[in-house]
Amino acid sequence: MPGVVLLHGAERATRSLAYRMHANIFLERGMAVLLYDKRGAGRSGGDHASATYADFIEDAVAAVALLRQRQEIDAARVGLVGASESGWLTPEITERAGDIAFVINKSGPSLSWRETVAWETYNEMLEDKVSESDARKQAGVLQRLWAYYIAPNPDERKALEAILAQWADRDASRLPGELRPVSAAYVQDISYDPAPFLERLTTPTLYVYGSEDVVVPTARCVARLTELRKASRPVSFRIFDGEGHELGGVGLRGYGFVEGYSELLGSFAERHTR
Numbered sequence: 001m002p003g004v005v006l007l008h009g010a011e012r013a014t015r016s017l018a019y020r021m022h023a024n025i026f027l028e029r030g031m032a033v034l035l036y037d038k039r040g041a042g043r044s045g046g047d048h049a050s051a052t053y054a055d056f057i058e059d060a061v062a063a064v065a066l067l068r069q070r071q072e073i074d075a076a077r078v079g080l081v082g083a084s085e086s087g088w089l090t091p092e093i094t095e096r097a098g099d100i101a102f103v104i105n106k107s108g109p110s111l112s113w114r115e116t117v118a119w120e121t122y123n124e125m126l127e128d129k130v131s132e133s134d135a136r137k138q139a140g141v142l143q144r145l146w147a148y149y150i151a152p153n154p155d156e157r158k159a160l161e162a163i164l165a166q167w168a169d170r171d172a173s174r175l176p177g178e179l180r181p182v183s184a185a186y187v188q189d190i191s192y193d194p195a196p197f198l199e200r201l202t203t204p205t206l207y208v209y210g211s212e213d214v215v216v217p218t219a220r221c222v223a224r225l226t227e228l229r230k231a232s233r234p235v236s237f238r239i240f241d242g243e244g245h246e247l248g249g250v251g252l253r254g255y256g257f258v259e260g261y262s263e264l265l266g267s268f269a270e271r272h273t274r
Helices: 017-027 053-069 085-097 113-127 132-150 154-167 184-190 195-199 218-230 261-271
Strands: 003-006 032-035 078-083 103-106 205-210 235-240 248-251 254-257
Touching (some): 003 017, 017 032, 017 078, 017 261, 032 053, 053 184, 085 103, 085 205, 113 132, 113 184, 132 154, 132 184, 195 218, 205 218, 205 261, 218 235
Parallel strands (some): 003 032, 003 078, 103 205, 205 235
Antiparallel strands (some): 248 254
16 A cells, blocks of 8 residues: 655644645545654644754654554555645655655745745735835845854854844834844754755655745746756646645635645655555
8 A cells, every 4th residue: 555644834733634634635545644743743742942854854754664664555655745844855855765656745945945934034024014125125134144144254244233233223124133143953944955855856746836825935946846857857846826825725614725736636646656
């Protein structure tokens, strides 16, 4: 029997309705599904607040190993389904776990943490009625700030301190008032970039996006995936017009997906686990 491991978004994810609905896509096609509470959430141990991407990667690799140990599971026919945050991590998880049959990423970034989070922050500022010009400027400063935390140098520190001082008293400012000490774990996470793993990718991988996503920059992610396709990486993508990050949502009848989503995911998984 083929199997699927479902991974989580950035929230303290449990085996909630949205994840169980995803599980049903594969269960209905005769696949086993491993769905677990994220580290530090629900019935799982650990501390979600202090967990790093490295921790979540280790958890996912362990989940794949656990599913493969079951007698009824064909270890060569196990796939991964990532959601948002875990979509960054699936290329590395795939390489670490080995012999993954397929990967599906729902609203998963194919870009670095810094580029993706700058886009999300920019859209949050627009939602808060910050002007487009100010939002773009601040998003650019944030990227410089994150780059400084990763590789600090005195000249950039002086330049950033001057910029932050200029914004300190502005109502539109979403920038920190000053540079702050940061932990090694924080630097590790903001440095995250799936690029090296994507460039070595050999597992069939499907990315699914909404055209109106304000969390993940769909157009830029697709441009990156197009480059990978030209380099003969086995990636494909589908964009649902008019849809946002969730590709569905909660309505009067419960959680639902955009039309065609379930069939797309189920068919892709089935095709690569025959």
